[in-house]
Amino acid sequence: MKSLxxxxxxxxxxxxxxxxxxxxxxxxxxxxxxxxxxxxxFYENGTADLSIFFSYHPWLYLFLVPAIAMRxxxxxxxxxxxxxxxxxxxxxxxxxxxxxxxAWAFTGVALFLTFPIWITVNYxxxxxxxxxxxxxxxxxxLAGGYLAIGACISALTNNQVIAFIVSVVICFLFTISxxxxxxxxxxGWAPLVLIEAVSSFSMLxxxxxxxxxxxxxxxxxxxxxxxxxxLAANVVIIxxxxxx
Amino acid sequence: xxxxxxxxxxxxxxxMPEPLxxxxxxxxxxxxxxAVAGIDLTVAKGEVLGFLGPNGAGKSTTMKMIxxxxxxxxxxxxxxxxxxxxxxxxxxxxxxYLPEGAPAYADMTPRQFLNFIxxxxxxxxxxxxxxxxxxxxxxxxxxxxxxxxxxxxxxxKRRVGFAQAILHDPPVLIMDEPTDGLDPNQKHSVRALLRTxxxxxxxxxxxxxxxxxxxxxxxxxxxxxxxxxxxxxxxxLVARSRHHNAxxxxxxxxxxxxxxxxxxxxxxxAATEDALRPDGLAALTAFPKNGSLLIExxxxxxxxxxxxxxxxxxxxxxxxxxxxxxxxxxxxxxxxARA
Numbered sequence: 001m002k003s004l005x006x007x008x009x010x011x012x013x014x015x016x017x018x019x020x021x022x023x024x025x026x027x028x029x030x031x032x033x034x035x036x037x038x039x040x041x042f043y044e045n046g047t048a049d050l051s052i053f054f055s056y057h058p059w060l061y062l063f064l065v066p067a068i069a070m071r072x073x074x075x076x077x078x079x080x081x082x083x084x085x086x087x088x089x090x091x092x093x094x095x096x097x098x099x100x101x102x103a104w105a106f107t108g109v110a111l112f113l114t115f116p117i118w119i120t121v122n123y124x125x126x127x128x129x130x131x132x133x134x135x136x137x138x139x140x141x142l143a144g145g146y147l148a149i150g151a152c153i154s155a156l157t158n159n160q161v162i163a164f165i166v167s168v169v170i171c172f173l174f175t176i177s178x179x180x181x182x183x184x185x186x187x188g189w190a191p192l193v194l195i196e197a198v199s200s201f202s203m204l205x206x207x208x209x210x211x212x213x214x215x216x217x218x219x220x221x222x223x224x225x226x227x228x229x230x231l232a233a234n235v236v237i238i239x240x241x242x243x244x
Numbered sequence: 245x246x247x248x249x250x251x252x253x254x255x256x257x258x259x260m261p262e263p264l265x266x267x268x269x270x271x272x273x274x275x276x277x278x279a280v281a282g283i284d285l286t287v288a289k290g291e292v293l294g295f296l297g298p299n300g301a302g303k304s305t306t307m308k309m310i311x312x313x314x315x316x317x318x319x320x321x322x323x324x325x326x327x328x329x330x331x332x333x334x335x336x337x338x339x340x341y342l343p344e345g346a347p348a349y350a351d352m353t354p355r356q357f358l359n360f361i362x363x364x365x366x367x368x369x370x371x372x373x374x375x376x377x378x379x380x381x382x383x384x385x386x387x388x389x390x391x392x393x394x395x396x397x398x399x400x401k402r403r404v405g406f407a408q409a410i411l412h413d414p415p416v417l418i419m420d421e422p423t424d425g426l427d428p429n430q431k432h433s434v435r436a437l438l439r440t441x442x443x444x445x446x447x448x449x450x451x452x453x454x455x456x457x458x459x460x461x462x463x464x465x466x467x468x469x470x471x472x473x474x475x476x477x478x479x480x481l482v483a484r485s486r487h488h489n490a491x492x493x494x495x496x497x498x499x500x501x502x503x504x505x506x507x508x509x510x511x512x513x514a515a516t517e518d519a520l521r522p523d524g525l526a527a528l529t530a531f532p533k534n535g536s537l538l539i540e541x542x543x544x545x546x547x548x549x550x551x552x553x554x555x556x557x558x559x560x561x562x563x564x565x566x567x568x569x570x571x572x573x574x575x576x577x578x579x580x581a582r583a
Contacts, residue, residue, distance in 0.1 A: 006363035010349070017351045017392075080347030084408075087311040087343070088364050089336040242315040244274050 003090045007098030008105075015106045024068065028110045031060055036117065048125025053117055054135045054211045058175055058204050061146050066167035068107060069150020070160045072099055073238070077158040086238070096234050100151050107143040111136065131213035138210030141223040145203050146171045148230035155237045174226075178202030263288050264338075264416050264446035265310065270319035272305050272470075279305040281470035282319065287446045289415070292438060294461035294478075295450040298571050302470040303450040304344050307418050310448070311341045323416055337365070340414035342422055346405025350394035354385050354404045357393060358411060365412045379407040382437055398425040406434065410441070417447040423456060435460045454563040464563075468571040478563065483535065485561030491538045492529040493546065493556045500526040503551055510545070512536035525554060 015021040032053070036042045040052035076082040085095055121127050150167040157163050176182055178199040186195050199205065203226070206219040265287040272280040280302040287293050295303045308314040310321050312332040320327060326334035348357055358379065362372035380386055383403040388396055393404060402425055409417060422438070423431045438447060438460045451457065457464045457478050464481050466474040474481055482488060495503060497520065504516055507530050514533040521527050532538050539558040546553045 002366065003364065006360060009363075010352075010360050014349065014351050079350065080343060080345050081349055083308070083313050083343040084341075084347050087313050087336055087339070087341045088361070089333045090364055091333060242313065244272070244314055 004094040004098045011102030048127040065146035066150045070163040073155040135211040148227040152230040152234040178205040266322040273317045292447045294457040297467040340409035342409040342419040344420040355389045383407040482561035488561035494525040497526045
C-alpha cells in the first residue's frame, strides 16, 4: 500500500496540472446539464427526483470515461516514462492500482461537481435523498467499471486513438449485454444459462437496479469483480509486454 | 625458482573486488530476431564499464534486462545477489537507472519529480530532503527547479534524469547514453561526476562517443549483434589498433621519397603510408611490427639525415579503428537479417 500512495498522488495531481482536467470537467458538467434539461426535459417532467439525470450517465460515461482511460498506459509508453516507472522498486500491482485509483478519484471529483443539480431538486421539491445517494454510488461504480476496461485496453497499445475506440466498443458491449440487440443474437441456439449469464454482465442492468434506490450487495459485488478482473488483466498484459 | 605450491599455501588469484552485477548467459529474442545472444559479464565495485556497439547491437536491450524492464528469454542477472526476475524489487532498489532519452513526467517540475522518486523509493522525508539537495547540486539543476520539465532544454532534461538516477545513492548505476545531447561543458561535468562516484559503485554506461570511454571508463565492452566481441581496459582495446605505436612525421614533400626508403629499411617497421596534407607538407606514417617502439629510431634517423621535420609523434592507437574493425556495418547486418 505504501508504494501505491505516491503513484496515486502523482497521477491525481497530474490531471490538474494540465488542461485535461478542466476541459473534461467542463464538458462533463455541460453534457450532464444538456442531457438532463434539454433532452430529458427535467423541468417539464415535474417530479422531484434525479432519475432522468442518472439515466444518461451510462451513455455519457461510454464516451467520456474511455477518453480519460485511453492515456493511462498508452501515454506512459509513448513518452518513455513507462520504463522509468517499471524500473522503480514498485510492485506492478501498485503501479496499476495507483494509476487506476487516481483516474477513478478524478471521475469522482467530476461527479461530485454535479451537486448543484441535487441542490436544485431539493429546492424545488422534496426528493428521496436516499435514492439519490444510492444513485451517486451506482454512478461512481459504473464509472469505475468503464475505467477498468479502458485502463486495460490502454495497456495493450501505445496508440491512444485505438485505445479509445476499442474501449468504447467493449464498454458498449458490457453496457447493453442485457438488451434485446445482444440477447437476440444468442436466443434460439444458446442454452438459457448462457443467455442469463450474458444478460447478467450488463452494467446497465446492475446500474439501474442501484438507481432504483436499493444498493443490493450483488450489484456491488458485480462491479467490484468486474473492476478486479480488468485490473488483473491489466497487470498480466504489462507483465506479458516485458517478455516481449 | 618456482614458487612452492602445496595444499596449505595455495596461490590465490589477485584479490577481486566484490562483483555487484553478475550477468549470466543473458539472451533476448523478439520473435525471430535475437537482440541479445548470450552475454556473460561481471561488473565489480569501482568499475566504470563503457558499453559500446553500433546502433541495434543490443546495448539498450541488455540494460533494460538488467533493470528489470524486459524479461530475458533465457539467462540471469543478479544485482548485489538479487535475481532481477525473481526479486525485481530487491534488485531495483539497488539500481539507479537513466533510461534512453531520459524520460520524465513532463508536467512536473524537477522538484516535484525528484520528490516523487524519493517517495516511491521510500526515503524517509528528512533523508529525502538532503539527497534531493545533493543530487540537485551535483547536476546543477537549481536554476530550473520550479519550471515544468517539458519546458526545459534537452541538456537540463538529461540532468533531471541523471539526478533521479543518483538520488538514492545506489550501489549500481545503469545509464543509457548519459551525455547524449549535452554541450561539451555539461559533458565534462557529467564525466567528472561519474569519476567521483566510481570508486563506491559499479557503473555501466552505454555510449556512441569513443572519447567518453577514454575519459571515464575503466573497462570497455564492445557488443555487436548481441554478443560481446571485445572486453578490456580502454588501453588494451586501443593496443589492438593498427595505429598502436605508429609514428607519424611531417616534412616537405621533396624529402618524402628518401625518408620513406630509409624508414622502411628499419627493422621494426612493417609498412608506411604517406599523404599530402592541405598545408603543403607530406605526412609519413610508419606502422610497427608487433607493436614495437619506433619513435626513438625514427627521430635519431631524422636528425642523422637532417630532414626538415615539422612534427613527429607516436600514437597510442585509435579506438574508432578497433571499433570499426570488430563490429559489422549496418549494411552487413541488414543483409544477414534478410538471409
